[in-house]
Amino acid sequence: MLLEDFFIDSDELVLAALSQAKVAIAGAGGLGSNCAVALARSGTGKLIICDFDRVSAANLNRQYYFREQIGLYKVEALKHTLKRINPFSDYDIHNVKLDKDNLVELFEDVDIIIEAFDEASMKQMLIEMWSEFMGEIPLIVASGIGGFGKNEEIRQRQSGNLFLIGDEISDVHKGYKPLAPRVGVVANMQANLAVELLVKKFYGKGRKV
Amino acid sequence: MKGLFLLNNRPEEWVEGLTVAELLKLKNYTFKMLVIKINGELIKKSEYDKAYIPESADVVILHLMSGG
Numbered sequence: 220m221l222l223e224d225f226f227i228d229s230d231e232l233v234l235a236a237l238s239q240a241k242v243a244i245a246g247a248g249g250l251g252s253n254c255a256v257a258l259a260r261s262g263t264g265k266l267i268i269c270d271f272d273r274v275s276a277a278n279l280n281r282q283y284y285f286r287e288q289i290g291l292y293k294v295e296a297l298k299h300t301l302k303r304i305n306p307f308s309d310y311d312i313h314n315v316k317l318d319k320d321n322l323v324e325l326f327e328d329v330d331i332i333i334e335a336f337d338e339a340s341m342k343q344m345l346i347e348m349w350s351e352f353m354g355e356i357p358l359i360v361a362s363g364i365g366g367f368g369k370n371e372e373i374r375q376r377q378s379g380n381l382f383l384i385g386d387e388i389s390d391v392h393k394g395y396k397p398l399a400p401r402v403g404v405v406a407n408m409q410a411n412l413a414v415e416l417l418v419k420k421f422y423g424k425g426r427k428v
Numbered sequence: 429m430k431g432l433f434l435l436n437n438r439p440e441e442w443v444e445g446l447t448v449a450e451l452l453k454l455k456n457y458t459f460k461m462l463v464i465k466i467n468g469e470l471i472k473k474s475e476y477d478k479a480y481i482p483e484s485a486d487v488v489i490l491h492l493m494s495g496g
Contacts, residue, residue: 250496337496339461343473346463346492350470360463363493378488379468391495402496 222307226262233414234262236421238308242413243267243329245317245345247293249397250361251335252283253406254413259301261414265309266301267329270294271316281399319344323352330420331413334360335406339390346381354380357416363387364405365395373404375412384408433485442483449477451487461492 226234240263244251247270255266270293274284288296294312301310315321317336322345326332332349336342342360349358363373363385372386385405389395431442435455446454448464448471464471465488471479481487 246496248496335496337494339492339494342492343461343463347470347472354470360492361496362491364495365493376490378463378465378490381463381465381470383463383490385493387491387493389495390493395495397495 220306225305225307229262232422233418235425236418236423237262237414238264239421239425240331240417241265241267241329242331242333242417243326244269244333244335245322245326246270246335246337246341247297248272248278248335248337249281249399249402250364250406250409251333252293252297253281253403254333254335254410255297255301256283256304257407257410258413259305259308259310261410262305263308263413263417265311267311267313267325268294268297269313269315269317269325271314281397281402317341317345319348322348326353326356329356331416332356332358333409333413334358335409337391349381356380357382359384359409359412361385361405361409363389364402365389365391365393365397367398367401369401370404373401373408375408382412384412431483433481433483433487435487436489442481442485444483446481447477448475448479448481451481452476452489457489459491459493461494463490463492464488 274288292314298310298312357380359382366389376383432439433442
């Protein structure tokens with residue numbers, strides 16, 4: 220497969236913009252794995268993906284993994300899948316639990332950070348660290364992805380460089396079990412916003428593909 | 429005229445010395461995880477009971493839900 224064939228349906232300037240971009244994805248669960256696939260298909264130049272977990276059977280109802288990947292580290296399984304889809308981008312994977320000590324080092328020179336954690340306390344830790352050390356990089360957070368239906372309640376809010384997507388209601392710890400469609404909607408809204416911000420940043424600048 | 433501040437774009441009556449922690453109690457915020465910004469600046473969770481809300485402040489409160 221040739222690069223020209225893969226991207227024949229892509230807008231040349233949009234592709235040129237995305238190919239220069241570096242996006243960090245914090246977490247490779249339901250949000251991170253689906254978001255990564257959308258960004259890889261779009262031709263994002265480099266994805267930095269961090270997670271410490273392994274693929275389990277319970278993940279397959281919403282996360283972008285396969286039965287034969289059960290037991291593998293998520294970042295390794297995901298990189299394999301991303302390469303199978305689009306071998307022309309770079310995938311920099313880190314099998315680590317993100318904390319306040321390694322976050323800044325891993326994410327400091329990216330164009331966008333996508334928050335794809337499960338626990339609200341981790342989301343809050345990331346937002347506080349980001350605000351202190353990386354506040355100039357746009358941060359896309361997901362909040363409220365559980366349950367099903369209620370498309371009209373999923374929304375995007377912005378406060379400066381902080382974007383928040385979700386319904387801000389459906390906490391998975393409060394009985395809203397996550398399912399593929401709604402998790403996928405929010406993950407793809409995160410990817411969609413990332414593409415929008417990246418095209419704005421790089422359109423018409425730098426190299427052509 | 430009484431002083432005001434904005435909470436998620438809605439005007440609220442401003443009271444001198446009101447902290448973020450008191451505002452959360454007053455407005456019945458029960459969620460544990462929040463993103464709170466005053467005039468664009470993030471207030472850390474550890475600062476909620478020390479951070480005062482200035483008159484005419486623009487306060488944004490977002491909810492953080494588990495799930496991902």
